[in-house]
Amino acid sequence: MIKFGTDGWRAIMADEFTFSGVRKVAAAIACHVNAHGGAQRGIVVGYDTRFLSDRFADAATTVLMSKGIRVLRTVRDTPTPVVAYAVRDTGAFGAIMITASHNPPEYNGIKFIPEYAGPASPEITAEIEGFLSDVEDAGVDCACDGTKARKEAPAAIGTPNSDLQPETFDPAGPYLKHMQTLIDTAAIARAGIPLFYDAMYATGRGYLEALLSNANLTALHTNRDPLFGGGMPEPKEEFLSELIARVVEAKGFGMATDGDADRFGIIDTNGAYITPNQLITLLLYYLVEYRGFKGAVARTVATTHLIDRIAALYDLPVRETPVGFKYIGECMRKEQVIIGGEESGGLSILGHLPEKDGILACALAAEMRTIVGKPLTTILEDLAQKVGPVYSRRIDLHLDNVRKNALIERIKTAPPANPAGLTVLDVKTIDGVKLILSRNSWVLMRPSGTEPLVRIYIESETPELLENLIQTMKDFAAK
Template sequence: MYRIAFGTSGWRGILCEDFTFENVKVVTQAIADHVTAIGERDKGLIVAYDTRFMGERFAKETARVLAGSGIKAYFCKRDTPTPVVSFEILRRGAAGAINFTASHNPPEYNGIKFSPSWGGPALPETTGDIERRANEMLGEVCYRELALDEAARSGLLEEIDPRRTYLAELEKKVDFAAIAGLGTVAVNALYGTGRGYLDEPLTAHKVSVRTMNMHRDPYFGGFPPEPSEKYIQDFINLVKGDPAIRLGIATDGDADRFGIIDEDGTFIEPNYIIALLLDYLVRVRKMTGAVARSVATSHLVDAVARKHGIEVIETPVGFKYIGELISQDRIIIGGEESAGLTIKGHVPEKDGILACFLVAEMVAREGMSVKRLLERLYGEVGTFVTKRENITLSPELEAGYAAKQHQAPGEFAGLKVRETVTVDGSKFILEDGSWLLFRKSGTEPVVRLYGEASSAERLAAVMAAGKAFILG
């Protein structure tokens, strides 16, 4: 029998296969029972969705099940970014949110992301309880439902639109007056929830804006709604072809991830953006605290931290761990190589909208392109080149993978292993500061291989050695 399993950002599945109305109702009932068990049902839950196919329908069915359990649903009127949902949880003091999103996954996917009352992605102990409850109910009609009109009459359904309050909060955290002097900014919402969030604050501050893919399309133009170099060539060409454009900013399907295009059309890796913003926030904004990065994120962040005498906190992959540190007010900025970040005093969730605006502010106030800023930083702390590669395993290699991790060699590419980190997967720090990370996927026969070195040539040798070890 199919079982519900929550990953790093919720439960995701393919529409009409495992992601069905029946399974959605079961998971919703499990969340309702969890919220009731921890004594927070009277706070209500926000119900939201992104631009994926049938998002509103799934959300309405969820509101009916919540009403059947006596839990009020604050129902978002339109598709809503994940960071905005997080902000609204905290603003309302809600018990959490059920958000229908599969983030940057291909269009055939949808998902449920549950965020508890502290506003960040649910931690494993929370999702584990929800999983257990849901799997015990699978195959049974165990949920309770109430018609939406009856729910509204009973005070168990209220429509909301959190956009204005969220954008008002951004006004306190972004120097839009500085961005106004930047010049033309290109904006790409990738057919997702960033529409009206990325463009309108800029135009309200008289910034010249060029937009692309700003209408809703559940097929996302035929690509996954991920603002990575592979999927936004049309946007790169737009920036490259218009000399007036100073910066290109993009968000993914639910606007929790960011993509940055420099004025010459160069795609800037998220790893570098996290380090640049850390340096900017400390040096220019005078922010204080530690910095957090996932185990898979560039050590350029560490080099910047050393420059400023700042503590680095290394977390497992999954933004929930960074979000928890934000909620504890311990860090200036937290980020992941997969294009997620947030800052001190903001939501404990990835926010691609804020990330884009902070980069625009940085470029405007520093008076340099992103590439020039990165070159300057390299001159101060050294060069870092990163790469990630997915390696598919044969059944034989997958069966022996766990044992192989305990037989790792003492060197890679002629460099001795100086330190082994097991925060998440197996990470080998080499004698020259280069490193490799092996992380096995929990859902498919794939090992994610991450690497970093001080040059492209050294990185190629290190990655080749890591791949040979996995496949050997």
Template sequence: MAQIKFGTSGWRGIMCEDFIFDHVKVVTQAIADYLHAQGEADKGVVIGYDARFMGERFAHEAARVLAGASILSMVCDRDTPTPVIAFEILRRQAGGGINFTASHNPPEYNGLKFSPSWGGPALPETTSDIEKRANAMLGQVCYKEMALDKAVRAGLVEEIDPREPYFKAIRSLVDFDAIARSGMTLAVNPMYGTARGYLDTLLQEAGVKVVTMNDHRDPYFGGMPPEPSKAHIPDFIKLVKERDDIALGLATDGDADRYGVIDGDGTYIEPNYILPLLYDYMLRRGKRGDAARSVATSHFLDAVARHHGQKVLETSVGFKFIGEYIRDDKILIGGEESAGLTVQGHVPDKDGILACLLIAEMVAVEGKSLSALLSDLYQRVGEFHARRENFRLTPELEDSFAEKIKSPPQALAGKKIAEVITLDGCKFLFEDGTWVLFRKSGTEPVVRVYGEAGDEKELQRLIDAAAEFVGVVK
């Protein structure tokens, strides 16, 4: 029997294989037991779901199990963005939240993400506790279930609409007047996911001209994984490129915790560039504070921090570690190369809706395209080019890579390695500031290689040297 295993953002699996009702009920009971053990059970649990198949049903089954454990469930009335669920946990001072989402994964996947009372993704010590409890109960009927109508009558299940309180919070963080005054037309693509009626509605209510696409619920996500990366939004790029009146394209992933941005000329702008642009904008507007990024994220952010006399805190991959810094009010902004971002005073979880709105505000206030803003920033702090590639390993290469990484070389690509960072994977920092990171996948024979240099030619040289180090023929 497959074991329950939480990854960087919850437990995920293929529906009808390992993500099945019995397993969902067992994990929910494990969460109930954890909350009782922590003294948090009497605060209730917010339950949400994304736009995938059976989302409502999974949410209601979880509510029935929690009711059997005498825990109140506050169930969202429709598919709901992950950051909205995080916000509602904090607003209601709930004991935690259960969110049925597989985020940007293909439609055959679903997942269960648990957030504790502080609103961010559960930390490893929490998920390890829940895993241990769940795996000890697999194959057993270890939970009590209460019929949904009975649970409602008993006051143990209530339906909630979390949208307006979240809208109020977002309006305090974003200058919608500036966006509206700019006269820009913005394109919005929720990718058939939970940002429908959130990102577009916030802009429209502020008087902004909005063009929308893919704005109805589709559990197949139009036949693409609901990930707003360049490869998965060709229709959106085409729309922005072909229409002269659109200044910016703003996309969100399936559960609206990630973002994708298209400049007015149809150019996709990587998250590695968005994060430093926003940080620089916030600092130039008078805000102060350090930043945090994952170990795999561009050091462009570090250059911006140095320019303004601030620091950058480096974390393992997984937004929960950045969320801790937001929770503890230690940073102004935090983000990662995989398009996660949040800011001081907001939820300690990724928010693709807020990210899109802050980008629109920046473009409106500066009166320049993202490409022009990027060029300006390069002039002030230097140029950065980053990329990630996945190298598939044969069994022989997998064994040899494990040995190589235990004893890193003194040089790579003709460059002396100044520092080796093993926070998450193995990162070689070179004397000239360039770097390469190797992270082995925990689920497949793949090593993820991240690199950064001052220009594309040097970056390619680093990636090629990294491939040679692994033993992969490109």
């Protein structure tokens, strides 16, 4: 059973993720394209560096063209944000991206990026899922009538055509030209700070090197390796040991992107890993204080409230969304948002896409390091002097679905009255259950939508209070 959501469909190759499955998903997307008259505008098809990703892209391309849909095919593996920008730049109806992002090497995936160049909305994914159900019933060769896919239905808009050929193009140039309008690359080059970029053997390779070609930049792990060097293509501290060592040795600055370059990892001059929560906060401060950005701020319900404190300094409104960048992107499409981000490592800024972009995050972090002239850890200390310190942690509880659902129901109906001796000031339920507590503290408990996990996010003003809250929530979950 193929489950198609905002991030499309991901599964283990040769187990669930197969060429047959990719063709079915591509056929369902083709039905969506034709139902909305998008065949002539076309679909961009991109892919990452994973095993067989280019072949899966071939399979998707063939299906789209068989449905009469124009295909713009990237010349090489391409980051998700670059594919998204190509949708905007070419005026395409959308894109298919073959990627499993930061998942282990044995996974692959296929996702759809709509014409607004951001994550697919729940309405779009629901429509594609409906078509997918019909395709699974009627076969990949079925036609589309705009509401259902049936063998007997006439094709809508796109005329089946075996003579169509993909239009190969390189999306790097337009994307990098756009990035030059967002990043002060000249200032970064003048500073001469030793910069290190870990491509993690993935598809981000070549982009930061080109964008910062005049800077003192050294790139690591830039060869294509479907096994990602035997590790994970996820820019977390535990997977960036070589990058950290190089940064510390040179007293430089480190950057990394994940499997499809939509997430980021940042290493400060002293080798400290800068968490996504910290970087989003830092960039908000930088964009307002140094670049004069104005507008709202968007963060997910699981993301640090340190953002709110910085926003309050400048009298900026904060939009809190459910978890998932699709909701951040929706905010960015509706109003002027300075920065939108999530604690899992995604962000975008005003003037860019409503899609998370790790390349942008890395380059902007390097610009901030250059312009402010201080290590990021020092800037964080300065901000803590202004708004107070914040300590955050996430805990994953591995529970079967029965226990997972029971725990979430229990915190909804009978949450802890005074966790760690704190007063419950408010309860929010936009995604899971979030307890707003006294002493600048909060706790969020929410179920994973894809794994047998309950995630607990905890934030407080002292390390001791954080540990007390962690123990309180573990005890609550164990009852």
